[in-house]
Each structure stands twice: as C-alpha cells, then as structure tokens.
Amino acid sequence: MPTVNEEIVQKYIAGCRKHKKESQYALFKQFYSYAMGICRRYARNSDEASDILSDSFLKVFSHIEQYDSSKPFKSWLGKIITNTAIDYYRANLKFGQQEDVEDHEHISDEASVYGKLAYDDLLALVRSLSPAYQAVFNLYAIDGYSHNEIAELLGITVNTSKSNLHKARKRLQELLDETTKMERPTIRTK
C-alpha cells in the first residue's frame, strides 16, 4: 500500500471539516483499500462490507471535528470502522454463537505455513467462521485487541472471548488443512 502522505491527508481533513464534497471524496478514496480491508474481514459478505464502510465514513464525516490531528488519521479511522463492524455484529448475532470456555489446553501450536494462499482465500476462511468466532478472531489476532477489550466490546466474558478465539483458530486450522490437503507443507512452530 502506498505511503499515506499525512500532509495531504490533513488537507483533505481540513476540507472535510468545511463539508467540502471533493475533500470527502478524496479522503474516502485515499483510505478506501485500507478501510474496505477491515470491513471485509468483519462482514459476512461483500454487501455488508460496503454497508459497514459507508456507515463508518458517515461517522467519520459527521464527527470529523472530534478527530485529533496530532494522531494518525488511519488509527482513528480503523477504530471507527471496527466499532461500526461490531455494531453490525451485534445486530447479526443475538444468541447461539458464543460459547463458554471448554477444555482447550490440548490444542497444539502446530500450524501450517500457507504463504501462497491468496487474500481472497484467507478472507473466505475467516468469513466461514461463525460471527462470534469471526469477530473475536479479527479483534484479537489481526487488530490487536486484548481479551478484556473484546469482552467489553462484545458484551461477553473474558473467558468466552478466549474460548471463541481458541475455537476460531482450531476451525481455521481445519479449514486450512482441508483447503491444502494435497500439498500441505507443515512445520512445528514451537
């Protein structure tokens, strides 16, 4: 991804503060790939990803006054997208997807290296998880949230968050194994 020129970004943001359409368009286009990347990970399908994206930018433009210019815009945007995605998750998920901690100490750290797997393949695998697993895995493994933060965000217990992460990993491992059954190179990482 090309390096974001902060100076240009700040110029766009200044225009957005004045509700200039062209600045909004420029900012949207500048961060489209990054933002859509997050949306796709959390969404169940591409249509929902577009909805999350547009709702997120709607919040960005509506609350642009609250953005602290001393901090990277990208981080602020990422946070808004994640929160919007969680709103969608809450709307999607009302029951049945969260599970309590079970015995998972036997899960090995064995993993496969699937470096050649394309972005679309990985995305499809994440989306194949249940919404609860998908949300926790995204938040923890990719976006770097702690279990405490996840528990608060999703309204679940820390143990449930840990359990869902564990099961998400396990499920992904199974799916990876199925996907590359014929030519799976494996390594033991620990």
Next chain:
Amino acid sequence: MQEKHPIDELFKDGLTDPDIPFNEKDWRRLSKKLRGNRKRTIPLWVWAGSAAAAAIVLAIMLFVTNRNTRSTIAESPGYTQKTPAEAPPSSGVQRHSAVSPGNGLADKPAVDDENRSKAIPPPVGRMQAAATDSQGSPALSAAKTTYALLSSPTATASLTPRTDSLYNTSIIRPARTMIGPPDARMQQPRYRVAGPPQRGWAFSILAAPDLSGTQPLGGKLSGNIGLIATYRLSNRFSISTGALYARKRYAADFAEYRPSATWNNSAGSPTLVEADCGVLDIPFNIGVNVSQSAKSSWFVSAGISSYLMLRETYNYSYPPHEYGYPQQITLHNQNRHMLGIGNLSVGYGRKLTPSLSVTVQPFVKVPLTGIGNGNLKLYSSGIAISADIDLTRRRKP
C-alpha cells in the same frame, strides 16, 4: 503482551492492508447516506442563529407589549384611578384621558393644562378614554367596563380630558382596548379609528389526545401536553409558539420503515414495527380569527413544527418461527426534524372571564419529512383542549 500464534500471524499478514481497487459504487452509496444525513443534521450555527433571532423577536415583542399594556391599562375606562389627593404631590406629568358620561361610571374630570402642556404635548387627533370602576379590581373590571362603554351608544358622547398622576412617566397614547361585538365597535368610529389593533400575550396550558399513525385520521392513541405562548398582532391575526411533550405511539409495516442505516438483511425482515416515542414538539403557528363575538371566537391556524425525538423505542415483530433477530432498539436524542411537520387546525374559543378562556381545537399534523429512525410518514390527528390566560388583561400597573 499477546501471544503470537502462527494462525494469527498467517491471517494478519495475509489480510492486513490488502490492495483493493477503488469502487465508485461504494462512494455513491456513501454519498446517498451523506445526503440523507445532511437533511437531518442542523449545523450548530443554525441553532445559535435561530435562538438569537427568536430572542431578539421576543425581546422586541415584549418591549412593544409592555409599552402597549401600560398605555392600555392607564387609558382603559374602568381603571380605578387615584384621586389627586392620593397622588404624590410632586407628580407633574399628567395623563390625558376622557370618560364617557351616562354609563354609570364614576367620573371626576380634572384638567391640569399647565402641567400637561409642559410634560407631554397632547397628541393631535387622538382621543383617550378612561373611567373609574366603582367596583374596584382594575384589571378584571377593565375589560368589562370597556365593553360596557363601547357598547353604549353614548359612549363617545362626551370626551372630557382629565388628569391622572399614576404614570408619571407614561406617554400619552390612544386607547388600544377594543373589546366588544363588531356592531358595538361600528358605533364607535372615533374609537375605532383612533385605537390601534389590540395586541398582547396569552399563555395556554394545553392537553391534546390524538391518533398517531402512517395515515391521517387514524392510528394509535397518543397524546400531547405543554405550554403555548400566543401573541396577538391584531384583532384578527396572532402568532404562537411553545413546547409540547408528545408521546407518539404508532405501528407501521416494515415496508414503510426506512432507517437511515441500511437494514441488515441477514438480521431478518420484521413484518411490523411498533414505535413508542417521546417527542418535544416546538410549533410555530399563525392564527386567523374568522368570526368573533364578545364571548367566543372561531379561528383557523396553520404553521409548522419541529420534532426533537427525545426517545425512540421500536419493537420489531417477525414472522412465526424466526428467532434471534433484533427485537427492540431504543434511541435517545438521535433524530431532530426541524420544521418537519405541518400543522393545521380549526378552533373555537369561549371566554369564561375577561382573562380566561377555553379553546377546543381539532388539529392534524402532516409530515413534511420522514420522522424518527424509520423515516416514517407520521401523521397525528386529535383535539387540543386548552385553558388560555390573557396576560394583557391581568397585568397590573
């Protein structure tokens, strides 16, 4: 420090910062939402400007009313005037007034031409009426006496100047009180010509049961309660504003429910949406008297309201055997519909006393924009019943 699991690493590396080509469709989708959002969001400067403008208008109205009221009370026949003996000896400014004999009103004509000419030049072509009411109670008796005075064919038979020391600083003005049947006024051409329109404030306490729904003249039983301030511009026209707390209960097919944020199809589609909302209704109406007698009046009123949605609760009903979808959402202070409702009403007012009347007012509220989270066309039709207090008449010197 989080553990670095290989699965995590694999997906993080593969899914972070992908190179996704820009899609104009997504911008169009956002633009559409931005347009919708712009309609609903009133910039702060509009709020501040509106508040300032309203404050200025109110201040001007109050100022004008205050002056008019003082003049009216001072000049009203029936006002119990102090005798010169009661007045401070130093009072130098005299009030130019006139009374009508022959109607049983106490009349103590007195003239202090010297003082009058020094203090205030008598207005050219203006005649003023004043009289004492032997029953006392100046405020309440003023209107009655005025009515009696104006109804009398001999009311203006004699207009005698007199002095009054109550308003040392008052400016002599023509009488403004014009109460009474039109025929009575017609018999008083000099009054009619000399007197400017009757102006003044009235406050109303209002309760209004109504039916709210997506169709006019139908829906669920709801209600309004609040205060309305009315300013009479003339005998015919008035403007009013106020604040009403309205509870809006209504039901709508989901097809009519168009939330700003796209409904997530994977969340299922309800068949019915039932709403229970708390709304602050700020109306601004213009009233026109179409028929007026001494005791009653008919009027029509039209205007526009702003709805501030204080609380919105929506209950979603799904088809049988569909579970796990959102059942209810509650929003607080999320939506504001500035000038988003049209008001139409007719009314009948009946005077109980000169300063207190009761009004019954069938009304309909017509949506000019989508209301609430679902952007529904929300109609309300009902009957407002109010107790109206005429502050001008109650005002004391």
